[in-house]
Amino acid sequence: MTMPESALGLSRPPFRNYQFDGAYDEMFESPGVPRPHYRPLFQTLLDLPPEELRKSQQAADLSFLHQGITFTVYGNSEGTERVFPNDLLPRIIPHQEWRKIESGLTQRIAALNLFLDDIYHAGKILADGIVPKDLVYSCRHFRREMRGLNVPRGIYVSICGTDLVRLPDGSFAVLEDNLRVPSGVSYMLANRKVLKKVFPTLFRDYGVCPVDHYAHALLATLRALSPVNTSSRHEPTVVLLTPGVFNSAYFEHTFLAQQMGIELVEGRDLLVHDNVVYMRTTAGLRQVDVIYRRVDDDFLDPLCFQRDSSLGVPGLFNAYRAGNVGLVNAIGTGVADDKAVYAYVPQIIRYYLDEDAILPNVPTYLLTDATQRSYVLEHLDQLVVKAVGESGGYGMLIGPQSSAEQREDFRRRIEAEPRNYIAQPTLSLSRAPCFLEGEAQARHVDLRPYILYGENVTLVPGGLTRVALRRGSLVVNSSQGGGSKDTWVLRA
Amino acid sequence: MTEHRETMLSRVADSLYWMSRYLERAERTARLSDVDLQLRLDQSPGAGSGRWLGLLQALQVPAPENSPLDAETLTYLLTLDRTNPSSIISCVAAARENLRQVREQCGSDMWEQLNRLFLQVKSTASSDAGLLDSYVFFRAVQEGAHLFQGVTDSTMSHGEGWHYIQLGRYVERTDCVARLIGAHFGRLPHPMDQAVESEEYLEWVGLLKSCAAFQAYCKAHTAELRPLRVAEFLLLNPGFPHSVRFSVDMVHTALRAIGELTERKAEQPVRIAGRLRATLSFSQIDEIMASGANAFVDSIRWQCTQAHNAIHQIYFDYSVESALVA
Numbered sequence: 021m022t023m024p025e026s027a028l029g030l031s032r033p034p035f036r037n038y039q040f041d042g043a044y045d046e047m048f049e050s051p052g053v054p055r056p057h058y059r060p061l062f063q064t065l066l067d068l069p070p071e072e073l074r075k076s077q078q079a080a081d082l083s084f085l086h087q088g089i090t091f092t093v094y095g096n097s098e099g100t101e102r103v104f105p106n107d108l109l110p111r112i113i114p115h116q117e118w119r120k121i122e123s124g125l126t127q128r129i130a131a132l133n134l135f136l137d138d139i140y141h142a143g144k145i146l147a148d149g150i151v152p153k154d155l156v157y158s159c160r161h162f163r164r165e166m167r168g169l170n171v172p173r174g175i176y177v178s179i180c181g182t183d184l185v186r187l188p189d190g191s192f193a194v195l196e197d198n199l200r201v202p203s204g205v206s207y208m209l210a211n212r213k214v215l216k217k218v219f220p221t222l223f224r225d226y227g228v229c230p231v232d233h234y235a236h237a238l239l240a241t242l243r244a245l246s247p248v249n250t251s252s253r254h255e256p257t258v259v260l261l262t263p264g265v266f267n268s269a270y271f272e273h274t275f276l277a278q279q280m281g282i283e284l285v286e287g288r289d290l291l292v293h294d295n296v297v298y299m300r301t302t303a304g305l306r307q308v309d310v311i312y313r314r315v316d317d318d319f320l321d322p323l324c325f326q327r328d329s330s331l332g333v334p335g336l337f338n339a340y341r342a343g344n345v346g347l348v349n350a351i352g353t354g355v356a357d358d359k360a361v362y363a364y365v366p367q368i369i370r371y372y373l374d375e376d377a378i379l380p381n382v383p384t385y386l387l388t389d390a391t392q393r394s395y396v397l398e399h400l401d402q403l404v405v406k407a408v409g410e411s412g413g414y415g416m417l418i419g420p421q422s423s424a425e426q427r428e429d430f431r432r433r434i435e436a437e438p439r440n441y442i443a444q445p446t447l448s449l450s451r452a453p454c455f456l457e458g459e460a461q462a463r464h465v466d467l468r469p470y471i472l473y474g475e476n477v478t479l480v481p482g483g484l485t486r487v488a489l490r491r492g493s494l495v496v497n498s499s500q501g502g503g504s505k506d507t508w509v510l511r512a
Numbered sequence: 513m514t515e516h517r518e519t520m521l522s523r524v525a526d527s528l529y530w531m532s533r534y535l536e537r538a539e540r541t542a543r544l545s546d547v548d549l550q551l552r553l554d555q556s557p558g559a560g561s562g563r564w565l566g567l568l569q570a571l572q573v574p575a576p577e578n579s580p581l582d583a584e585t586l587t588y589l590l591t592l593d594r595t596n597p598s599s600i601i602s603c604v605a606a607a608r609e610n611l612r613q614v615r616e617q618c619g620s621d622m623w624e625q626l627n628r629l630f631l632q633v634k635s636t637a638s639s640d641a642g643l644l645d646s647y648v649f650f651r652a653v654q655e656g657a658h659l660f661q662g663v664t665d666s667t668m669s670h671g672e673g674w675h676y677i678q679l680g681r682y683v684e685r686t687d688c689v690a691r692l693i694g695a696h697f698g699r700l701p702h703p704m705d706q707a708v709e710s711e712e713y714l715e716w717v718g719l720l721k722s723c724a725a726f727q728a729y730c731k732a733h734t735a736e737l738r739p740l741r742v743a744e745f746l747l748l749n750p751g752f753p754h755s756v757r758f759s760v761d762m763v764h765t766a767l768r769a770i771g772e773l774t775e776r777k778a779e780q781p782v783r784i785a786g787r788l789r790a791t792l793s794f795s796q797i798d799e800i801m802a803s804g805a806n807a808f809v810d811s812i813r814w815q816c817t818q819a820h821n822a823i824h825q826i827y828f829d830y831s832v833e834s835a836l837v838a
Contacts, residue, residue: 086624086627088623283521284616293836299519302672304521304774
């Protein structure tokens with residue numbers, strides 16, 4: 021019996037030790053048979069001496085280190101600045117598949133914005149009983165202060181990063197929405213820059229959609245959200261507000277400010293006088309119209325929210341209420357990415373748009389419901405439990421990989437505060453080849469596309485493919501040993 | 513549409529200014545240590561301790577209290593001692609930290625250059641290279657600083673931010689060269705207009721080299737060293753980039769440019785620098801030396817501090833009330 025030629029590839033480096041398990045494989049439709057859109061990459065890797073790739077990887081790592089493309093790991097005093105690991109093998113998404121993602125996410129951001137506008141005004145969806153009232157009002161990220169406040173264009177979430185995973189049948193589903201201050205877009209741009217250097221010919225031949233216009237699109241979005249009071253007066257002054265150099269995403273803040281050509285400010289650079297926001301410049305005070313804030317709600321204004329915060333600007337909320345400054349994203353958007361509210365997003369889409377959700381949710385158990393809770397507590401060793409208000413992979417229990425002690429701990433926490441947790445089946449995220457230890461190894465990945473919503477909705481094709489670099493791990497967050505790779509959306 | 517004027521945050525200006533000062537200080541310390549190492553190789557053991565105290569004084573580093581000042585202690589203190597804020601590693605780290613806080617202001621080339629220098633210094637700190645290998649290290653720091661300056665001048669737009677970098681560098685340089693001259697002339701009194709001989713000759717070469725001035729001096733006055741000429745060269749030479757006069761000229765130019773750009777022309781720092789510039793332009797070296805080099809450099813340093821304080825008050829840390837009135 022003869023083997024198909026491509027299957028022979030699996031006996032050759034760098035694929036000699038490539039492993040398959042039950043999970044969907046991005047590259048291979050069956051062991052040794054690459055999917056059509058992965059064939060050129062597969063062939064290139066077989067032809068390329070592994071030594072070459074290893075050199076490219078070293079050059080890329082060094083370039084990341086020299087550029088200081090790092091993130092900060094909290095709770096670790098020594099060497100807190102760490103290079104964000106980048107993997108050289110691109111993740112490839114065919115055009116058709118992307119079109120569906122794009123329309124699904126456009127639909128989702130539209131519905132979520134209508135939802136936020138509704139719950140901070142009339143609250144129709146609550147009165148109609150589609151989403152339970154107490155679920156919304158008990159959410160830690162619900163801001164009473166926002167009731168009745170009209171935000172520019174009625175847009176609350178203009179910058180959104182949604183995490184997508186593949187279900188076992190290979191279709192995409194939404195794992196979670198990040199509607200507060202999503203990060204990671206700078207790595208998407210940095211990865212692209214590296215890959216264009218490493219695989220120039222392959223990149224050209226594939227016909228990959230560009231992503232380099234992201235910063236420009238972001239600036240246009242921010243400008244579009246200038247409040248009415250100021251937009252007629254002059255070209256709006258936009259700034260990016262960072263918590264400062266110790267924030268884990270500081271590199272990204274500097275990067276985006278630089279790419280957009282706007283000022284990167286800290287709380288101490290801003291002040292509010294007569295409900296107008298100014299920044300302190302060498303030539304005196306200058307009015308600020310739009311703030312792209314990378315500071316959480318809690319820390320924005322010590323007069324209004326957390327009182328001991330030194331990151332924010334006293335009086336900022338009043339200036340916002342007075343319509344003298346735009347905040348992006350708006351305050352109080354976290355209620356819509358609460359993991360328990362997430363479970364209702366398909367109903368939310370149906371309620372406001374009268375459409376079915378194009379991208380499904382992952383099945384989610386609400387622990388406030390007694391039947392679901394008792395099921396979850398019995399099956400903790402099979403499920404993933406998440407705290408509703410956390411992000412970054414913190415506050416999570418992965419049942420199959422947990423110890424009895426951890427499960428006991430979560431059982432107690434769930435019973436004490438059922439509203440604070442949800443559970444989902446353990447998804448075996450799809451796997452993609454990564455270049456590790458000098459060969460191709462399969463690792464779990466997800467996908468975070470970035471959505472902008474100003475004058476209209478813009479998605480830069482692709483996004484950040486996050487990789488769980490530890491063998492067998494299902495956690496892709498950078499704070500938990502994750503890395504990333506470039507995502508190629510094909511033009512046709 | 514109104515004209516778009518570039519703005520600069522006060523905090524950013526402050527960081528660029530200090531970044532530049534720290535880097536200049538690191539380069540200076542590396543150069544002084546380099547020169548000292550060369551002298552040490554030529555001199556009998558023990559001959560250096562007087563110079564070392566002068567060196568520490570010029571760098572404003574307190575001498576270690578409970579250990580004798582020997583070559584190794586001194587080198588460690590000046591290069592890799594993190595507890596000494598003027599050591600090379602502390603200065604490079606501080607420069608980098610300042611730039612990191614404003615890195616969106618400069619091109620990525622500048623940041624990469626400074627980051628690379630920092631990583632190099634840090635890796636030296638964790639290796640255990642011997643004393644004589646430090647020659648390579650001192651050269652690397654000086655070259656790294658020069659490269660950064662080159663990248664800055666050729667990639668950054670010569671606007672307000674660039675002028676703060678200039679300002680920081682030359683304020684620091686004025687202050688340090690003035691201190692070096694003061695310390696040296698205080699320690700080695702020598703007839704002003706006689707050529708320096710034998711024993712002391714190397715020390716005078718050392719002073720010039722500490723200001724990167726030996727070759728330039730030789731071109732102007734031959735290798736015959738006369739204290740008066742050395743003083744004139746280091747204090748009043750208008751074209752040599754490490755002379756006090758040149759540095760003050762640059763401070764004045766930068767301040768005037770910043771004054772124009774921020775429309776704060778007539779403010780105090782420009783006046784102080786202008787007055788200092790006039791003093792240096794119209795002074796005679798024999799008059800200066802007659803009333804004592806020390807008194808002269810002290811007055812320069814005092815005015816430098818005044819200018820620094822004024823810059824701080826006008827551009828970095830003004831009161832909100834005064835700004836709102838304007």
